[in-house]
Amino acid sequence: MKQLEQLTPGDVAGFHHRYYGPGNATLTLVGDIDPASAVRLAEACFGDLAPRIPPELPSMSPAGNRSQQAVVLESSNLPDDRVHLGFRIPPVGDPEHDVVTVLGAVLGLGRGSLLARSLVEGGLVLPAGELMTVWRCSGDSSLLVAGLRAAPGVKAEEVEAAARDVMEAAWSQMVEDDLQRASALVVAQVLRHMETVSGRADFLSEMTTVFGDPLAATGFVHRIRAVSLDDLRDTARRLLVSDDAFVVKCVARRD
Secondary structure (H helix, E strand, O other): OHHHHOOOHHHHHHHHHHHOOHHHOOOOOOOOOOHHHHHHHHHHHHOOOOOOOOOOOOOOOOOOOOOOEEEEEEEOOOOOOEEEEEEEEOOOOOHHHHHHHHHHHHHHEOOOOHHHHHHHOOOOEOOOOEOEEEEOOOOOOEEEEEEEEEOOOOOHHHHHHHHHHHHHHHHHHOOHHHHHHHHHHHHHHHHHHOOOHHHHHHHHHHHHHHHOOOOHHHHHHHHHHOOOHHHHHHHHHHHOOHHHEEEEEEEEOOO
């Protein structure tokens, strides 16, 4: 917050000039439109914008060694402890990113996920629709992050230890039913997202930005369905490693 409070109007204007240029944007038009008319309108509205060279993506590789990192934050405004546990994973565009997308669903999407069956049913964590998700980033790496809210009376340390046990054993515990459930949920999420005009525009824009081709969206479902149980086990065994994790524990201050 201190860094945000110290921003000047010049800082904000400089950021806008650097990143909000036509060379760093994707315009996607979706809906009941006439393509030729829509393109003419887009050119009339945006054609006079001066081109600018897109900025280079900053490196998102971890600084220094990749050893485990931990941060503990205390607050009297929290009713219960929270634990965020994350792992660095391949970026969007890497073939293994699709495997990790399914892996995240096996671990944390829905009541049938491994984390839900262990931590929620075990009374350690409050239920949530998504206990683990992939933060989709291009560049050097993305993130696989678990967001866990401790049940009343349960401490963050207990939640962290139990979550690590689930993740470290995941490669040997997953079965074909876990894969099929997770794959179906991921595909359903994407298809529901693309049922709306705004969702379709969002997904096509992402595919254009990352792959340079909006039609890459058509291959996403096929890539997800092509993930095998062996793929999941191999990726989980290599990526869900404790010494390459980071954890943020938000602890409710109990005065």
